[in-house]
Amino acid sequence: MRGYKAKQDRRMMHAGHIIPGFGLTMGITVTMLSLFILIPVASILVYSFSLSLTEFWQIMTSESVKFAFLTSIVCSFVAALINCIFGVILAWTLVRYKFVHRRLIDGLIELPFALPTAVAGITLSKMYSNTGFPGKYLSAIGLDVSYTYLGIITALIFVGIPFVVRTVQPVLEKLDYQYEEAAHVLGAGRLYTFRRVILPELTPALLTGFGLAFARGIGEYGSVIYISGNSAKEHTQVISYVIMQKLNYMDYAGATAVALVMLIVSFIILLSMNIMQMQQSRRTNNV
Amino acid sequence: MYSKKSFRKPMIIISTLFVSLMLILPLLSVIVNSLSKGWEFYVKSISTTNVMSAIRLTLFVTLITVGVNTVFGLAAAWLLTRYSFKGKQVLATLIDIPFSISPVIAGLAFIMMFGRMGWAAPIVDAVNSITGWNIKIVFAIPGVVLATIFVTFPFVSREIIPVLNSVGTDEEEAAALMGAGGFKIFKKITFPHIRWALAYGVVLCTARAIGEFGAVNALSKTRGKTFTLPLEIDALYMAGSADSIVEAYAASSVLVIFAVILLIARNVLEYKTNHVNSLLKEKNVKD
Structure with a gap:
């Protein structure tokens, strides 16, 4: 061998x-x-x-940096999870069903890549404020989206959705109907078939899509800053905003320290995605 | 036959709702808001000197970025698919760095390099004093160009690499053994295979270059001189008066039109790529 x-x-x-x-x-x-x-x-x-270690530690543990990191990571994580659910639904619909406006939906998936983030940002923030649609109705039932965590998550869902759809779609296209038929013949219900037969096949692609959306979310700036409110008190500042703020105040030490930690975080995400992809290709080569 | 009929309708409805609410509505919202003070106001707001200068600079920056990325993308794709060498995987990973880095960090990187305290600032000064030029990088147009190149760097190579991998090297090896030179091989054999993928990469690169905000925001501070269109939109929106917000939407609508054109181009190119691939397959079978 x-x-x-x-x-x-x-x-x-x-x-x-x-x-x-x-x-x-x-x-x-x-x-x-x-x-x-x-x-x-x-x-x-x-x-x-x-920078000395104490300086570094002081910057990283300052209120604004600590909470901005937390906000960015939690919101990106939640948005990436939601994108995984809708991403699979969208990819499934586009691959398995033929319907009138299929081409239209398929063509629109990449809109978040084509639309400048600043444009998306100001529009989403207006739409989900209490004067826009659907924000008007959401705030009537007590859901304030703009200038809260929900706003950040909404913007990150917008920028992240193409990553998940476009990584899951090709895998679904190649997936053989035979396994589903076999599961069906053997008496498995549909949800059981999905969970035990289809989902395991999708998992590597889904994890890659999740990783891409998550990484993009942590670093996202343009689409988030208008809808996030950027209040240090309410912890609605994202980490990219904090770096930009430090740059504007010429606090280069602070900006680079935060950037270093972000670089490490994205390196870890990149590395784990590469490892997963390697495992995936090893698996498919063995079949 | 195993069918999923009963899931068909709800899945299509969920997908349609998601795309309408998350993707189509923001597009419509920009257009509606931009026209909310009438057509004349709209025309006036997109023809101010600031907006016109921003549009010109955006197109200029995009042109240079696409040129640089095309050269790099072709070279890198050729290198990574035509040869095997030590460190190839590392090189491929390094090229993907900009995908996982926040655009704000890209801006910060050039400030730390060429800014007042950057290590390369003395080099630029030395060049200026020897040649009598007055090159400025940070907070000037070269910085905007560099930042845009940074964030779009892997876009072209990433589209070409899979195509070159699937085409294989047989034809090129045969041509080389028969004595064709490198550029001839590229022109006659490689290029026809990759031209649609290249065009697709260029479209993606253009979309991102036109819309880049975070990286450019860190490096550009002079309105009317070094502001690209997304920065001008930000300035108008942040001015906060009812008029300037509508002006921001008007400027945004220009970018929306670009985005829609690019989205259509993307879909046409995707169709072409698939079409050409299937033609190639037929031809190979016949041969």
């Missing part, structure tokens, strides 16, 4: 030399990646390492 793998690797290495352009593309890729991404990000790291 190992001998075969080594042989295959060698063959691939060999193939690599047949097609010209290795040096050129490697040069362009590494140079541009370094200039535009790696060196700027490293500048944050270098600066934040010049």
